[in-house]
Amino acid sequence: MKIAVVGAGYVGLVTATCLAELGNEVVCVDRDHGRVTVLQAGGVPIYEPGLDDLLRRNLDAGRLRFSTQMAPAVRAAELIFIAVGTPPQEDGSADLQHVLAVADQIGRHIDGFKVVINKSTVPVGTADRVARVLRERLAERGCADLPFAVVSNPEFLKEGAAIDDFMRPDRIVVGLPPGDEGQQARLLLTRLYAPFNRHHERTLWMDTASAELTKYAANAMLATRISFMNEIAGLADALGADVDAVRRGIGSDSRIGHSFLYAGTGYGGSCFPKDTRALVHAAGLHGLPMRVVEATEAVNRQQKDLLARRVIERLGPDLHGRRIGVWGLAFKPNTDDMRDAPSRAVVAALLARGAELRAHDPVAMAEARRALVADRQATGHVAAFHAPVDGGADRVPGSVALVDSPLAAVADVDALLVLTEWKCFQNPDWSRVLSAMRQPLVFDGRNLYEPGLMDELGIEYHGIGRRGRVRLMDAAPAADRRVLPA
Ligand SMILES: NC(=O)c1ccc[n+]([C@@H]2O[C@H](COP(=O)([O-])OP(=O)(O)OC[C@H]3O[C@@H](n4cnc5c(N)ncnc54)[C@H](O)[C@@H]3O)[C@@H](O)[C@H]2O)c1
Structure with a gap:
């Protein structure tokens, strides 16, 4: 499958690399030019056991690429993961500016049905906010009818054992939006996560609010x-x-x-x-x-x-x-x-x-x-x-x-x-x-x-x-x- 992962931090890098390892074609986009340059050369800017070998192997095989360019990455992808930071604000609330900035970029560039998958840890209601931003951008571009689905798919990996956690998850939580778009997203994610479900079904399907709350x-x-x-x-x-x-x-x-x-x-x-x-x-x-x-x-x-x-x-x-x-x-x-x-x-x-x-x-x-x-x-x-x-x-x-x-x-x-x-x-x-x-x-x-x-x-x-x-x-x-x- 063709995938874009936005954010090349602990979660984004592990997600992009592991999905490439499963045979998908993955572009990982980050706004940090220095980080992307290191990654393009096969370097790994974080310490995570096993990540460097896996990353280089998939880079060499051409299944994994790194870029700072959102537009080509989101146009080419069927599935777009958001894996940017959600740091705390003074009052304790999660700062959603990076998630919403990515949503804004996606809304400016998509040109066909896409599933936008939120992997960042975000408060309940964020899938709806992301969908609202997409709808606003699409309306501004005169393509308000373009269908999309915003899905909540929180990440449960542990730093230090992230590859293993991603490749052998206890469960995969997926919150779907209602309607046809949600069902279309379910079909695509069923295909994407099939390698993890061969032994027994690990995917738990639910609504987006429940998925978002599950992570917290x-x-x-x-x-x-x-x-x-x-x-x-x-x-x-x-x-x-x-x-x-x-x-x-x-x-x-x-x-x-x-x-x-x-x-x-x-x-x-x-x-x-x-x-x-x-x-x-x-x-x-x-x-x-x-x-x-x-x-x-x-x-x-x-x-x-x-x-x-x-x-x-x-x-x-x-x-x-x-x-x-x-x-x-x-x-x-x-x-x-x-x-x-x-x-x-x-x-x-x-x-x-x-x-x-x-x-x-x-x-x-x-x-x-x-x-x-x-x-x-x-x-x-x-x-x-x-x-x-x-x-x-x-x-x-x-x-x-x-x-x-x-x-x-x-x-x-x-x-x-x-x-x-x-x-x-x-x-x-x-x-x-x-x-x-x-x-x-x-x-x-x-x-x-x-x-x-x-x-x-x-x-x-x-x-x-x-x-x-x-x-x-x-x-x-x-x-x-x-x-x-x-
Ligand atoms: N680190 C963990 O163990 C872990 C586990 C589960 C869930 N999470 C959640 O996943 C999310 C990401 O966490 P992380 O630790 O990977 O964060 P991180 O800070 O390591 O990485 C975030 C990356 O996103 C990039 N970024 C920010 N805004 C961007 C934009 N507009 N466009 C492109 N790239 C952008 C940053 O440059 C950075 O490289 C958070 O919500 C976190 O709570 C983290």
């Missing part, structure tokens, strides 16, 4: 599970229980399941925070409070500060002269996405108290630099980036040194913070880590380590919801605290 409800449910477990973790800390044992205990109940029950430093990323806010905002427009989702957000806000509060509790409110190592900056492993990453809240809180941070992430260093610079501009805190210098001569209060290995991040530090559960942090060579650190103090924001092992290694360990299993260090000998203020 799914993300709100997942975020709620995380906040629920973070709240249980707080209680486990107070009561001397281990939240990880509780997680296994409840997750093995088939009615509950194991997914999204991990306590940690809170959820982040480009979807959960903005989508929960947008849901609360949308409900507010109808005078309906979303109490569960609001509580989910409130718990998450607190959780993002938790690790910084624990460090301050342990090392004192003035962190000048304290050096802290950070493992992991991306909001989760296997992505370089720093949007709303909890690490940003932790870093900002520690910098504001004068700490010197040494941070390492296996993939997200470039994105982290951009995000932390933006945070510095937004908050006005004193953080300065500097290139690390070996030998400990790089001490700048209130600054972050982005270093190129996990070991470099723990050189001469008072504490190690683990903020992303990358595999490479899961089983480190503790003897080398401990001999690099000033003192054996670990704050584990992802509960990666077994408290019993930490105890055996003589590490003072602070996980989330496992306080009962922590043995506090004796006061460190003076020699070990040589650089700390008296």
Whole structure:
């Protein structure tokens, strides 16, 4: 089939590449010239495991092309996907300017029946708004009778496992408009998604409003599970229980399941925070409070500060002269996405108290630099980036040194913070880590380590919801605290 995908971000690139892999002829359009130039040369501007090989293969086979030109792409396509960003506005609502700008462009150029498929996460009613924009443009062009269908087909992929999620979806949600156009769209989408439905039918057909709401409800449910477990973790800390044992205990109940029950430093990323806010905002427009989702957000806000509060509790409110190592900056492993990453809240809180941070992430260093610079501009805190210098001569209060290995991040530090559960942090060579650190103090924001092992290694360990299993260090000998203020 002939397909245009508008937007070459995480969702658009994965959609375009996977649909090309299935034999379709795909043009992926983005307004960002730099991004398109990189893609045309076979480069991939985001980190997503497996995407680069798949993209190059389809580029070489001529099934996948990249362009900045909307007009030829939408004229040639039978199916036009919209996969542009819907960032949050000040009031929490989803900003639809990019979606509507794409609708405007489509309306200016289409010249035959098209199915416009919205993959962006958008509030209920957006399919109708897109259809209205198309009708207005077509009327201006004197072709008000040109038929089209606007379909809602929300995307459920996870960054870090996006190819697999797209190629082997749990379900495909498709919201159809009423009437003949909707039925014509159904025929075309049945053909498009046939490869995913061979084993059993995965497509769930519904109306557009239900499809749009399904996406928000799914993300709100997942975020709620995380906040629920973070709240249980707080209680486990107070009561001397281990939240990880509780997680296994409840997750093995088939009615509950194991997914999204991990306590940690809170959820982040480009979807959960903005989508929960947008849901609360949308409900507010109808005078309906979303109490569960609001509580989910409130718990998450607190959780993002938790690790910084624990460090301050342990090392004192003035962190000048304290050096802290950070493992992991991306909001989760296997992505370089720093949007709303909890690490940003932790870093900002520690910098504001004068700490010197040494941070390492296996993939997200470039994105982290951009995000932390933006945070510095937004908050006005004193953080300065500097290139690390070996030998400990790089001490700048209130600054972050982005270093190129996990070991470099723990050189001469008072504490190690683990903020992303990358595999490479899961089983480190503790003897080398401990001999690099000033003192054996670990704050584990992802509960990666077994408290019993930490105890055996003589590490003072602070996980989330496992306080009962922590043995506090004796006061460190003076020699070990040589650089700390008296
Ligand atoms: N990232 C995820 O894991 C994920 C998962 C499911 C759903 N979603 C949703 O999918 C949508 C896209 O998310 P993303 O993470 O891929 O966004 P992104 O920011 O990574 O990419 C958006 C792309 O759209 C391009 N764009 C914006 N306006 C354009 C226009 N007028 N014409 C052409 N290109 C334009 C931008 O240049 C950018 O490259 C959002 O609504 C998001 O909520 C994201």
